[in-house]
Amino acid sequence: MFCYQCEQTAKGTGCTAFGVCGKSPEVADLQDLLIYLAKGVSMYAHRARQLGAVDRNVDVFVVEALFTTITNVNFDEARMEAMIRKAGEVREAAKKLYEDACRKAGKTPETLGGPAVFPVPSSRSEMINAGEKVNPEAGSEVHGEVVQGLRDLVLLGLKGSAAYMDHAKVLGYEKDELYGFIHEKMDFLAGESFTVDGLVGQAMDAGKWNISVMELLDAANTGVYGHPEPTKARVTGVKGKAILVSGHDLKDLDLLLQQTEGKGINIYTHGEMLPCLAYPGLKKYKHLVGNYGSAWQNQREEFEKFPGAILMTTNCIQKPKDSYLARIFTTGLVAWPGATHIGDGKDFSPVIEAALAAPGFDEDEEPHFINVGFARNTVMSVAGKVIDLVKAGKLRHFFLIGGCDGAKPGRSYYTDFATSVPDDCVILTLACGKYRFNKLEFGDIDGIPRLLDAGQCNDAYSAVRIALALADAFKTDINGLPLSLILSWYEQKAVCILLSLLYLGVKNMRIGPTLPAFVKEPVFKVLQEKFNLQPVTTVEQDLKAILG
Ligand code: FSO
Ligand code: SF4
Structure with missing residues (x-):
């Protein structure tokens, strides 16, 4: 493995034996292969788009592939393997889309190489071996570390944009041209010759597009839940059964609030979910009582102490302690092997059952409020x-x-x-x-x-x-x-x-x-x-x- 995508990377240079975040070498290699194959998908999708042909499944897949490889999102080999298999299928669909579009336009399809034709290995161990050959270190050997670093600057920026696009999509907000941006950049990154100036230009262009991405997510959040308003948020426990929601996904919180209404369970935000307490469409739920704990890196202590169930909606998840593994749940793209995953049907019954089985807060904690x-x-x-x-x-x-x-x-x-x-x-x-x-x-x-x-x-x-x-x-x-x-x-x-x-x-x-x-x-x-x-x-x- 070689991964240097986050700030806590080993020795400030790269994780090579095991991720400081807890990512295994196997998962790291699988992620690198997934990104490589996703570039292949985009090579076809980008060209098909230029001929006016689009396929939303293809678009969404590349966004999810990028998001799933962000730090502290997916640590589960089995889920990564399934996504790699799906990448093969989606790439076929994108290829057909392109070739059909060429036929219609009376053009001869380009013969594409590299990620567009790379065979999808059949076993997990072969996938891991293949991933090792396309990681950033392997790229540095080919392009030199300055160029490879710039390629990764663009790629890692795309990963961030993809996460925001996914959050907006969940709320029903999508913009076709933003999928076009992702494919265009992934296609560019699949290329073979790069210049420093060209890459700096691409990085700035990715920054320009990301403003539209953030604008879309802002429109989604405020469009669905209203504009955040000054709110005094309680940051201590309230007597009763409890569920803690972490991550960034407003919709998951909303669905959980709906499913727990009238059940005598109080809901708390954690980490980046704190701002949810200020949205009119979410603060209207009386059982959304406040925030518990602090930022993601303190979760292992805070989740252990929390007397209820925990729902992780996106990053940042850390290796759960045994003491709370049975009462932590993941959903969306976040996954940890051994933690129960709530599927796309978003039936949070297992979370609710775990909350009811846990002791909850036996009394009110000293009230303390902060402004959000x-x-x-x-x-x-x-x-x-x-x-x-x-x-x-x-x-x-x-x-x-x-x-x-x-x-x-x-x-x-x-x-x-x-x-x-x-x-x-x-x-x-x-x-x-x-x-x-x-x-x-x-x-x-x-x-x-x-x-x-x-x-x-x-x-x-x-x-x-x-x-x-x-x-x-x-x-x-x-x-x-x-x-x-x-x-x-x-x-x-x-x-x-x-x-x-x-x-x-x-x-x-x-x-x-x-x-x-x-x-x-x-x-x-x-x-x-x-x-x-x-x-x-x-x-x-x-x-x-x-x-x-
Ligand atoms: Fe933090 Fe994690 Fe929101 Fe990140 S919770 S570290 S930049 O995922 O996204 O701020
Ligand atoms: Fe290391 Fe994990 Fe960060 Fe990658 S994401 S650099 S494996 S700590």
């Missing part, structure tokens, strides 16, 4: 006041301290940064990194809370909209605003967000806790020169550089 729900609609509704405060010198600077969290100790930088931000500055936050500071008291500036939680990582879209609106009001661009972005990254959704921000021309961003292993030094230098993208240093030094 400061997405674009809310923040923009007070934009006039914010602008007045800036003009009056009462609000000096905005910090967007956002992104995903991880288990490394170096991540305390973000808490230290948040607590060191002077009192006349506002912090906008999103994604799971905020758990390190979102239970602290930040106060307000003339009624505007100093800590504004915009939501999940995808709500970076909301943050961008807020920034663009402010820039408009101040007759400047994003870089002309008193705004600094301090980003933490962990997995591939952060990669597509970063590409989008770079595409928008956002300069002076600080990124940490470490730089991605796949962005090699010469490439980082280019980003530094062009965008003044900087690694985080120390809180004191960075704050001083920003505020002067």
